[in-house]
Amino acid sequence: MIRPIAAVLLAALSAAAAAQTPANPPVRIRGTVESLDGQILTVKARNGESIKLKLAETFVAIGTTKASIDDIASGKFIGTTTVGQREGSLVAEEVHIFPESMRGIGEGHYDWDLRPDSKMTNANVANVVKMANDRVMTVQYKGGEKKILVTPKTVVVSVAPTERSQLKPGAQAFIIAQRQPDGALAALRVYVGLHGQVPPM
Numbered sequence: 001m002i003r004p005i006a007a008v009l010l011a012a013l014s015a016a017a018a019a020q021t022p023a024n025p026p027v028r029i030r031g032t033v034e035s036l037d038g039q040i041l042t043v044k045a046r047n048g049e050s051i052k053l054k055l056a057e058t059f060v061a062i063g064t065t066k067a068s069i070d071d072i073a074s075g076k077f078i079g080t081t082t083v084g085q086r087e088g089s090l091v092a093e094e095v096h097i098f099p100e101s102m103r104g105i106g107e108g109h110y111d112w113d114l115r116p117d118s119k120m121t122n123a124n125v126a127n128v129v130k131m132a133n134d135r136v137m138t139v140q141y142k143g144g145e146k147k148i149l150v151t152p153k154t155v156v157v158s159v160a161p162t163e164r165s166q167l168k169p170g171a172q173a174f175i176i177a178q179r180q181p182d183g184a185l186a187a188l189r190v191y192v193g194l195h196g197q198v199p200p201m
Helices: 005-019
Strands: 027-037 040-045 050-066 077-086 089-097 108-111 118-131 134-141 144-150 155-161 172-179 185-193
Touching: 027 050, 040 172, 050 172, 077 134, 077 144, 089 118, 108 144, 118 144
Parallel strands: 050 185, 089 144, 089 155
Antiparallel strands: 027 040, 027 172, 040 050, 050 155, 077 089, 077 118, 108 118, 118 134, 134 144, 172 185
């Protein structure tokens, strides 16, 4: 059963705040779900390691589905992984479009680990300018603004809270976890690919 939107938003924002605590930085895991046994999620990471995580009390499952460059519009709250620049704009590897209930999650511009020298920007889209097959979006977050180039090579997805039952064996997942005092990992958020989608972030 999906939690009420207010509860999901509160949990997501709490998780985001916890994940950004400098003393205990987030652990990001990308891989394939092997099993979900009660509160224990087992994932085979891309390096072949099998990792067990306990679902945190504030855990949220977030479904990832394919979207289009045309779905990126002014007023949307998005996240984007960028690598490098072109003509003054950061170049987007991927863009994930959040629902309104998740507005503000992870807001800001910071280092990321998808690719060497990659950055993550979670921000509001102020405007979008079409340039041939590309789009240049101006995004604004607390304390800053960036121009992001979205190309036909950019992977665009929509994300939204989903049921934990979607954490099925074989599903592709991107997990934000936190190391506990006993060394165990607690999964705060699990982005799970729906309909064969791979979470691109």
